Each structure stands twice: as structure tokens, then as C-alpha cells.
Amino acid sequence: MRKLLPIFIAILCGLATASARADAPQELGTVVARLDADGIQRAAIVGGDYFFKPRHLVVKVNLPVELTLSRETGIVPHTLVIKAPEAGIVLDRVLSTEIGKVTFTPTATGAYPYYCRNKLLFFKSHREQGMEGVLEVVP
Ligand SMILES: [Cu+2]
Numbered sequence: 001m002r003k004l005l006p007i008f009i010a011i012l013c014g015l016a017t018a019s020a021r022a023d024a025p026q027e028l029g030t031v032v033a034r035l036d037a038d039g040i041q042r043a044a045i046v047g048g049d050y051f052f053k054p055r056h057l058v059v060k061v062n063l064p065v066e067l068t069l070s071r072e073t074g075i076v077p078h079t080l081v082i083k084a085p086e087a088g089i090v091l092d093r094v095l096s097t098e099i100g101k102v103t104f105t106p107t108a109t110g111a112y113p114y115y116c117r118n119k120l121l122f123f124k125s126h127r128e129q130g131m132e133g134v135l136e137v138v139p
Helices: 005-021
Strands: 030-032 041-048 051-053 056-060 065-071 079-084 089-094 100-104 110-115 132-138
Parallel strands (some): 041 065
Antiparallel strands (some): 041 051, 079 089
């Protein structure tokens, strides 16, 4: 499996690029961050009622990541939280319809959840309603 992972990622990358090009509204399952010539990995996460696109984002360890964050239009406020200090990633951002950027450098491989921490009194949390994804840090 470990040897097949790069091939698997390459295929997923191709699929993600293809669907992004088509600008299709369907949910993107897995996205591999694009490694730009300046050595920065770039990807976008969009939040909506009640989901994140993508649900699975793959980045490489020890290379800076620049995430573009936004949310779809609507009245429900959303956030993006990642609590992985063991990997050098601690984020807590309110998502806006205007694009915001965050940067970090993941320092440990693993799978770290990202989620929306919002919850309206008596209702299920947004996380429980589906606003959860996985940031996977790979070698
Ligand atoms: Cu939310």
C-alpha cells in the first residue's frame, strides 16, 4: 500500500484537477494540495450548510501550506478549526464569503480532523451535521 500511495495520490490529483476545471458544483472528495514553484502548497477549503469541500485534503509534511478559506453565501455562520499542535497546526477561523488565507507548515505526518465548531442552542453541532473533514499529512 505504501508503495502504491504516490500513484494513488497522482490519480486523485488528476481527478481533482479535472473536476475543478469543469467548475462542477458537486462535492470534491479528495484534493491534493498543488505544490507551486515557490515551494508553497496551495489549496482551498469552502464551508457551507453543512459540509466542507473538500472533505479530504492531502498535503506534504515539512513544506509550507497556504489555505484559501471561504464559505458559501447564506445566513449560517461557519468556522474552520484544526487542533493538531503535535503537527504544528492550530487554526480557528471564522469563514467569510470573502476569501481569507492561512498559512502553516505541517511538521508531522498523520490524519488530522478539521471541523466547524459552531452549534446553535438545542441543535446538533455543525460538526455532527457533517462539517468535518480530514487533513492528511503525508511524507
Ligand atoms: Cu458551521
